[in-house]
Amino acid sequence: MKKPFFELMIPQLTAPLTEVKNGTVTSPAGFRAGAVYSGLKTPGPDKLDLGILVSDSPCDAAATFSQNSILSPSVTLSREAIQGGGKFRAVVVNSGNANCSVGEHGIIDAREVISLAASQAGVAPEEVLICSTGVIGVELPMGLIRAHVGAIELVDDGGMDLAKAIITTDTRLKNRAVSFEVDGEAGSTTITVGGIAKGSGMIHPNMATMLAFMTTDAAVDNGLLKQVLSDAVDVSFNLVSVDTDQSTNDTCILLANGAAGNSPIEAGSDAAEAFSAAVRDVAVYLAREMARDGEGATKLIDATVTGAHSVEDARVAARSIVSSPLVKTAIYGRDPNWGRILMALGKTEIPLDESKLQVFINDIQIVESGAAIPFHAESVVQALGQPEVYLRVALNVGDGDATAWGCDLTEEYVVFNSAYTT
Amino acid sequence: MKKPFFELMIPQLTAPLTEVKNGTVTSPAGFRAGAVYSGLKTPGPDKLDLGILVSDSPCDAAATFSQNSILSPSVTLSREAIQGGGKFRAVVVNSGNANCSVGEHGIIDAREVISLAASQAGVAPEEVLICSTGVIGVELPMGLIRAHVGAIELVDDGGMDLAKAIITTDTRLKNRAVSFEVDGEAGSTTITVGGIAKGSGMIHPNMATMLAFMTTDAAVDNGLLKQVLSDAVDVSFNLVSVDTDQSTNDTCILLANGAAGNSPIEAGSDAAEAFSAAVRDVAVYLAREMARDGEGATKLIDATVTGAHSVEDARVAARSIVSSPLVKTAIYGRDPNWGRILMALGKTEIPLDESKLQVFINDIQIVESGAAIPFHAESVVQALGQPEVYLRVALNVGDGDATAWGCDLTEEYVVFNSAYTT
Numbered sequence: 001m002k003k004p005f006f007e008l009m010i011p012q013l014t015a016p017l018t019e020v021k022n023g024t025v026t027s028p029a030g031f032r033a034g035a036v037y038s039g040l041k042t043p044g045p046d047k048l049d050l051g052i053l054v055s056d057s058p059c060d061a062a063a064t065f066s067q068n069s070i071l072s073p074s075v076t077l078s079r080e081a082i083q084g085g086g087k088f089r090a091v092v093v094n095s096g097n098a099n100c101s102v103g104e105h106g107i108i109d110a111r112e113v114i115s116l117a118a119s120q121a122g123v124a125p126e127e128v129l130i131c132s133t134g135v136i137g138v139e140l141p142m143g144l145i146r147a148h149v150g151a152i153e154l155v156d157d158g159g160m161d162l163a164k165a166i167i168t169t170d171t172r173l174k175n176r177a178v179s180f181e182v183d184g185e186a187g188s189t190t191i192t193v194g195g196i197a198k199g200s201g202m203i204h205p206n207m208a209t210m211l212a213f214m215t216t217d218a219a220v221d222n223g224l225l226k227q228v229l230s231d232a233v234d235v236s237f238n239l240v241s242v243d244t245d246q247s248t249n250d251t252c253i254l255l256a257n258g259a260a261g262n263s264p265i266e267a268g269s270d271a272a273e274a275f276s277a278a279v280r281d282v283a284v285y286l287a288r289e290m291a292r293d294g295e296g297a298t299k300l301i302d303a304t305v306t307g308a309h310s311v312e313d314a315r316v317a318a319r320s321i322v323s324s325p326l327v328k329t330a331i332y333g334r335d336p337n338w339g340r341i342l343m344a345l346g347k348t349e350i351p352l353d354e355s356k357l358q359v360f361i362n363d364i365q366i367v368e369s370g371a372a373i374p375f376h377a378e379s380v381v382q383a384l385g386q387p388e389v390y391l392r393v394a395l396n397v398g399d400g401d402a403t404a405w406g407c408d409l410t411e412e413y414v415v416f417n418s419a420y421t422t
Numbered sequence: 423m424k425k426p427f428f429e430l431m432i433p434q435l436t437a438p439l440t441e442v443k444n445g446t447v448t449s450p451a452g453f454r455a456g457a458v459y460s461g462l463k464t465p466g467p468d469k470l471d472l473g474i475l476v477s478d479s480p481c482d483a484a485a486t487f488s489q490n491s492i493l494s495p496s497v498t499l500s501r502e503a504i505q506g507g508g509k510f511r512a513v514v515v516n517s518g519n520a521n522c523s524v525g526e527h528g529i530i531d532a533r534e535v536i537s538l539a540a541s542q543a544g545v546a547p548e549e550v551l552i553c554s555t556g557v558i559g560v561e562l563p564m565g566l567i568r569a570h571v572g573a574i575e576l577v578d579d580g581g582m583d584l585a586k587a588i589i590t591t592d593t594r595l596k597n598r599a600v601s602f603e604v605d606g607e608a609g610s611t612t613i614t615v616g617g618i619a620k621g622s623g624m625i626h627p628n629m630a631t632m633l634a635f636m637t638t639d640a641a642v643d644n645g646l647l648k649q650v651l652s653d654a655v656d657v658s659f660n661l662v663s664v665d666t667d668q669s670t671n672d673t674c675i676l677l678a679n680g681a682a683g684n685s686p687i688e689a690g691s692d693a694a695e696a697f698s699a700a701v702r703d704v705a706v707y708l709a710r711e712m713a714r715d716g717e718g719a720t721k722l723i724d725a726t727v728t729g730a731h732s733v734e735d736a737r738v739a740a741r742s743i744v745s746s747p748l749v750k751t752a753i754y755g756r757d758p759n760w761g762r763i764l765m766a767l768g769k770t771e772i773p774l775d776e777s778k779l780q781v782f783i784n785d786i787q788i789v790e791s792g793a794a795i796p797f798h799a800e801s802v803v804q805a806l807g808q809p810e811v812y813l814r815v816a817l818n819v820g821d822g823d824a825t826a827w828g829c830d831l832t833e834e835y836v837v838f839n840s841a842y843t844t
Contacts, residue, residue, distance in 0.1 A: 070768030070776055101764050101776070103793035136761025137794050248765055325747075326839055333840025339558025342523050343670055346492030354492055354523070371525035372559050410840075411833040417748055418755025418832075 016180050017278055020192060023177020024159025027194035028217035030056040030259030033158030035165035038148035040096030040134065040141065049096045050145060051165035053213060054121040054154050058087035059255040060222045061129070062229040064237075066250035072100035073107040074132040075249055077114070081129060089127035091213060091253060092117030094145070095168050095198070096134040100248045109140040116149045131211050131251045133168055133198065163196040166211050169416065170200045174289040176282050182218075182262050182271040189262040191218040191271075193278040197286035200293045210237060212252040212286055218275060219258030224267045228276045229254045236283035239315065239404040240291045241323040254279065291322075291405035292388075296412030300405060301331055303391040305345075308400035313350040315402040320348045321391060322406025332408035334384035336377060338366050345393060356396040361389070438602050439700055442614060445599020446581025449616035450639035452478040452681030455580030457587035460570035462518030462556065462563065471518045472567060473587030475635060476543040476576050480509035481677040482644045483551070484651040486659075488672035494522035495529040496554040497671055499536070503551060511549035513635060513675060514539035516567070517590050517620070518556040522670045531562040538571045553633050553673045555590055555620065585618040588633050591838070592622045596711040600700050604640075604684050604693040611684040613640040613693075615700040619708035622715045632659060634674040634708055640697060641680030646689045650698045651676045658705035661737065661826040662713045663745040676701065713744075713827035714810075718834030722827060723753055725813040727767075730822035735772040737824040742770045743813060744828025754830035756806035758799060760788050767815060778818040783811070 020027045035051030037043070063082045065075050081088070092113055099106050110130055118125040132140075163173045177194035197212035220228070233252055258264070265271045292300040303321040308314035321327055324344035330337040338359050345352070359367035362383040366375045383389065442449045457473030459465070485504045487497050503510070514535055521528050532552055540547040554562070585595045599616035619634035642650075655674055680686070687693045714722040725743040730736035743749055746766035752759040760781050767774070781789035784805040788797045805811065 067771055068765065068768035069771050069774055070764045098761070101761060101789075101792055101794075103777075103791065135759075136765060137789075248761075248768060325835075329836055329839035332836065335840065337557075339520070339523055339670075342492045343490065343558065346490035346670060349489060349491050352491055355525075367523075367559075369525065370523055372523075409836055411836045413747075414751055414754065414831055414833045414836060417751035418757065 016274055017178040017281055018180065020177035020179055023194050024163055024175045025053055025194045025196050025213050025215040026157055026159035027177035028192040028215045030217055030257045031215050032154040032156055033162040034152040034154045035161040036148045036151045039144040040094055046164065048161055048165035050094045050148060051162040052090055052092050052117050052121050052152050052154060053162055054090040054123065055255060055257040057257050057259060058089055059257045060220060060225050061088045061253065061255050062226040063251060063253045064229065064233050066248060068248045070101060070248045072098050072132055072249045073110040074099055074130045075251060077110050078129045078131065078251060087127065088129055088255060089123035090117060090121045091129045091131065093131040093166055093211065095166050097132060097138055097140050098134045098136045098249050099132040099140045100136045102137060102139045105139050109142055112142060113145060116146065120149050120152055121154060129253060133166065133211055133249050136248060159194065159196060166196065166198040168198060169295055170198050170293055172293055174198065174286050176285045178278050178281050180274045180278055182274065184263050189260050191216065191260050191262060191275065193282050195282040195286050197290060199290040200295050210250050210290060212237060214254040214279065214282055216256045217260040218256055219262055219264040220256045220275065221264050221266050224265060224272055225254065225256055228279050231276065232280040232283040235280060236287035239319060240287045241319060241404065241406045288405050291407050294407035295416050296410040297407030298332065298410060299408050300388045301391065301407060302388060302403060302405055304403045305393050305395065306401045307395040307398055309351050309398040311400040311402055314400040316348050317345050317350055318402045318404035320344045322404045325409055328406065328409035331384055331389055332410050334381045336361060336366060336380040336384065341391060341393065351397065352395050353397055358394040360392040438696055439600040439703055442599035442601055445616050446585055446597045447475055447616045447618050447635050447637040448579055448581035449599035450614040450637045452639055452679045453637050454576040454578055455584040456574040456576045457583040458570045458573045461566045462516055468586065470583055470587035472516045472570060473584040474512055474514050474539050474543050474574050474576060475584055476512040476545065477677060477679040479679050479681060480511055481679045482642060482647050483510045483675065483677050484648040485673060485675045486651065486655050488670060490670045492523060492670045494520050494554055494671045495532040496521055496552045497673060499532050500551045500553065500673060509549065510551055510677060511545035512539060512543045513551045513553065515553040515588055515633065517588050519554060519560055519562050520556045520558045520671050521554040521562045522558045524559060524561045527561050531564055534564060535567060538568065542571050542574055543576060551675060555588065555633055555671050558670060581616065581618060588618065588620040590620060591717055592620050592715055594715055596620065596708050598704050598707045600703050602696045602700055604696065606685050611682050613638065613682050613684060613697065615704050617704040617708055619712060621712040622717050632672050632712060634659060636676040636701065636704055638678045639682040640678055641684055641686040642678045642697065643686050643688050646687060646694055647676065647678055650701050653698065654702045654705040657702060658709035661741060662709045663741060663826065663828045710827050713829050716829035717838050718832040719829030720754065720832060721830050722810045723813065723829060724810060724825060724827055726825040727815050727817065728823045729817045729820055731773050731820040733822040733824055736822040738770045739767050739772055740824045740826035742766045744826045747831055750828065750831035753806055753811055754832050756803045758783060758788060758802040758806065763813060763815065773819065774817050775819055780816040782814040
């Protein structure tokens, strides 16, 4: 595919970041992880459904959670813990069961899972965060968890097993790590940021049915850590839509254990900028992979809106485009039906001037001044057949730019979600 | 199907209204209509795509329009005309082409269509409203319209032809009329309210890709007419969702010509109440039919939320449930996956108390106090197999009730919208 000319809008590894091969949450120093199959999910080769992430030393932590009014007790407990401040050592996570809407048992079971994980990891229960994902409304089979948690081996390279243990309808693992250098009194120190995530339905801006865990061996000022995570989530997970539905269990956690031995990174420093870029890089990578692996998806849709009155307007517009069933089905069918893109833009009711609108599919302009211009239809159809489709809408009324990610809507999404209880 | 015990929530014909058999916009006295096939839509047996509705005498008019920022010039012109006040005699409508996002030609063409229709109907151009529906971004083939508009015969029973002329992806016609008596000095007068509508994709609250025309032979105070339409649209078309997309061309028009000879209906009277009930009845009927005939739909979903803090909360919640792809696919698959209903409720972020939630599918309660209760799964699966599925969520935190309508999401929706330019 020819490179789109608006390439700069596509998140890329910025120069000082180095990608860690097969990077995960155990790529940063001082983190271990492990997982087992405990029977919460349908059995299958290489399936895991219960895992623990642990740090050798206490971590500063930041997290964001689902905005849904119906929340899993796992979210309630982790949110309370994070809000309470303090340091954390571990995260326990299960897939296959959301532990949500099960009445008072939910909170009792979540506390017991925390306690079991704390014993297994050799940390205190108050140092453990908890996440769950899977079917809503079914009590956690605590017998299975009690029987299998003891088999979790926490090892240095356990991140990939943890990545396996959190997936549900995902068709592939989502993992990444990057590193960068910070200069200090004792010379240069290598800092690593790693992450894993799961999708892949019930996914929409403002956190989705998604779990994302990120780790770093940097020492980071706690306020800065929270700001960096919040900023990164805003331009990554909050700009992903698979199906406009939003889960009861979404959680994104960032743990910093300081094992790299750097002087704590403070806001406003060069190191802070590099750290922020690294977290954003991992988060955007995971978010894009989540969109690409949406239930039933055959392609990633990358929608960029430029020249809006504000960044918020551009965000709203980009999300509306990737969320529209009619845009998603048109792209699935390789139909250059740009009228649907304008419809999705217009339904947001953001201020715009129709006569200034330009629309591009990959690098082919198809709309100028709000109306169709002659374009080579076959080239556009071919562009729409690529595994990544870049839509760009230039509003030309201001300076606000944003990119959101989604996927096409296929028969497979319907088959999948009508035939199975997920 | 056993009658649900929350039957009162389902809109019904109230006692004093009488249904008019095969009722349409020409059921009220003094309205005529006609339509032709002019080649704007793919040809087929019994296809019509250009029609005119005309009243023998000037009408008071009320209308609501799409909220989309991208609007067809047809909407722009009709909205300006309605806002300008005055009386109207006719509506011209075409299907197969939205006359939207085509640059400056759009407004020129719309004005010419108005002028052609005015000549054909024998009225002044400023007395004509215009609507268009169909593909966005393609110029109106004015040659076809000029060639065929003269063949439109405006006849007393032309309402059904007009109903045919406005449909696009609809699989059936949507039409209804009801009548009621009002007492006056010279005895009782029969008032009739008729309507036709089209769906069936790009449909979401706040007007959809929908056109609805309603007529009445009542004389009605102009302010009351506007209020009655606005109230009716609020509990009907604005509570329908097929796919969350919202078109550039939505229009709902209500014309009152006074041909019944009644003294003008004034706000606060018994006649006003009966008139309002009649308009609401027609609007709700058409809205439900629109949801039932959603693209690819196999069933109507009727979602009622009771006991919300406010009516607005209940509306938001009911719309969220019928809009959720995961609820829609579960109902398609007859999967009593009530966790998805709670998810859709919770993502609205309206205030609720999870421990007070009750969920019913048809008359079978499946959730009490926010958690599953034992239910006979086969009965629920059977209920979900009915052509109408009633979901009820009782929040039990206030007095706000609302019902919204949608349809299931099927492979056919995807096939339809990916394979064809609509």
